[in-house]
Amino acid sequence: MIDITVIGFGNVGSSLCLLLLNNKHPLRLNVMEPDKQAEGAFLDLAHGMPLYPGKELHVNNEDLFLNADFIFFTAGVPNLHGGSRLSTAKQNIQLSKDIFEHRTFSKIPYVIVITNPVDIISHSVYQFSGLPSDHVIGTGTFLDSVRLNYYLSTLSNYKANDFDAFVLGEHGSSQVPAFSMTKLKGQSILDNSAFSTQDLELAKKLTKTAAYQIRETQPGTTYGVSKCAEVLLDYLLGTEEHLLALSMLTNEHYRKLLNLDHDIYIGMPVKLKKGNIEVYNEINLSVEEREAYCKSAAILAEIILND
Numbered sequence: 001m002i003d004i005t006v007i008g009f010g011n012v013g014s015s016l017c018l019l020l021l022n023n024k025h026p027l028r029l030n031v032m033e034p035d036k037q038a039e040g041a042f043l044d045l046a047h048g049m050p051l052y053p054g055k056e057l058h059v060n061n062e063d064l065f066l067n068a069d070f071i072f073f074t075a076g077v078p079n080l081h082g083g084s085r086l087s088t089a090k091q092n093i094q095l096s097k098d099i100f101e102h103r104t105f106s107k108i109p110y111v112i113v114i115t116n117p118v119d120i121i122s123h124s125v126y127q128f129s130g131l132p133s134d135h136v137i138g139t140g141t142f143l144d145s146v147r148l149n150y151y152l153s154t155l156s157n158y159k160a161n162d163f164d165a166f167v168l169g170e171h172g173s174s175q176v177p178a179f180s181m182t183k184l185k186g187q188s189i190l191d192n193s194a195f196s197t198q199d200l201e202l203a204k205k206l207t208k209t210a211a212y213q214i215r216e217t218q219p220g221t222t223y224g225v226s227k228c229a230e231v232l233l234d235y236l237l238g239t240e241e242h243l244l245a246l247s248m249l250t251n252e253h254y255r256k257l258l259n260l261d262h263d264i265y266i267g268m269p270v271k272l273k274k275g276n277i278e279v280y281n282e283i284n285l286s287v288e289e290r291e292a293y294c295k296s297a298a299i300l301a302e303i304i305l306n307d
Contacts, residue, residue, distance in 0.1 A: 001056065002027040002237070005068040007099060008075030009033035011219060012114055014041060015226040016072060021045075023230060025237060026054040030064035033075075068109045070236075072229055073125060075099070076115035078220050089117050089303055093124045100129040110236060112229055113138045118171045119247045123265040123304050126249060133263075134277045138247025141167040141267030142228045143221075144175050145245045147210050148182070151203040156194055158184065165189075166245050167207065168267045168289075169296030176292045177204045180285055181269070241273040243280060253281040257290070258297035264304045266297055 004020060004027050006013050013033070020029055031042065042059050049057050058064055065071070076092040092115055100111075108131060113122040122138035129136065144167035153160040164183040169176040179200055182189045189195055214221050235242045248270055250263045258266070269280040285293065 001054075002070065003030070003064055003068045004028065004070045004072070004233075005030045005032055005065045006072045006074060007032045008073070008115075009035075009038045009041060010074065010078075011222040012226055013072075013074040014045070015222050016074060016114075016229055017045060019226055019230040020233075021048070021052045021055050021057070023233070025233075028056040028058065028064065030058040030061045030068070032060055032065055034060065066103060067106045069107070070233060071109050071111045073099075073111060073113045073115050073121070076121070078116075089120050092116070092121050096121055096124045097128050100125055103129075105129075105131070108132065108135055111136045112232060113247070114225055114229055116171070117303075119265045119267070119300050120303055122247050123249070126265070133249035136249075137232070137277065138171070138265055138267075139225055139228050139232065140171050140247025140265075141169065141175055141245040142232070143225045144171060144177075144207055144210075144267075146224065146228060148177055148203060148207045151206040151210075152182075152184075152189070152195070155199050155203055158194075163189070166269060168245055168269070169293050170300055171247065171267060173208065174292070174296035174299050175208060175267070176289055176296055177207060178283075178285060178289050180289060181283060235272045236275055236277075239274055241271065243269060243271050246270045248277070248279055251279050251281070254279070258294050260297055260301060262301070262305055264297065264301050266300055 002025055006017055009031050017031060046057055076095055077088045111125055111131060113125055115121045118138040118140055122136055126133055126136040145165045148165035148167055149160045149163040152163050162185050166178040166181040167175050168178050179189055184192050211221050245267050247265045247267050249265055250260060254268060269283055271278045271280045
């Protein structure tokens, strides 16, 4: 069985747990959540376990945490409505330190970070855990890329899965939709007459403000990012090759591209195949996209390198 630990049982953590229990892989699910207010929710989830063949559920099992194959980090202080994802950085950096700094894992797990600000928290988990950088992954702009697929679909007669969009940079207000990399049925969207410049700008705006719109009526985003995390598990366990945008530690190529003095976590194109993760260097951005990408990197670098 695959050993998975989910840290945090809030809206995202509980949604993710349900997706994992419905996932096709046989797995042992361990939920780490010290809040006594979650005990009723744990019991509620456990009552359904007879209907999940090939699955086990455990709560606050330290041994399973230290022996995990995959760890999903969802715990943290949520963003306030109307506030930047960066506003909770200090509290959630401290939380990642408390959780990861003094633990020694029995194997090298993949840590998939969902907690916001996801690029900054991914960097702090990498620093405090001592794990290799290719085993600490932020969901990053994967969700933003999926959102861009959705909005391009709503502005056209195409289905959302006809698009392969890429959003790079911060998972936040400085994100960079890379239309130079975005494809519609395998062809560059820039070569498709169905989309005007105004259409692309509207899709860009809707993607950038999606989280704010959700928080008009909800405590925060839940379902989209939970699904991204579950799909990422499938990709890591699968045999097919996938290219998607994730928050990873920059390499020499991206340090130069983004004018960085030090490595940071930021949304980049990443290739996944058979459990291997490789940052994808072969991108050709427009001048405007590269400038925006550099600005996004500068915003993240100032916080990461000063905290």
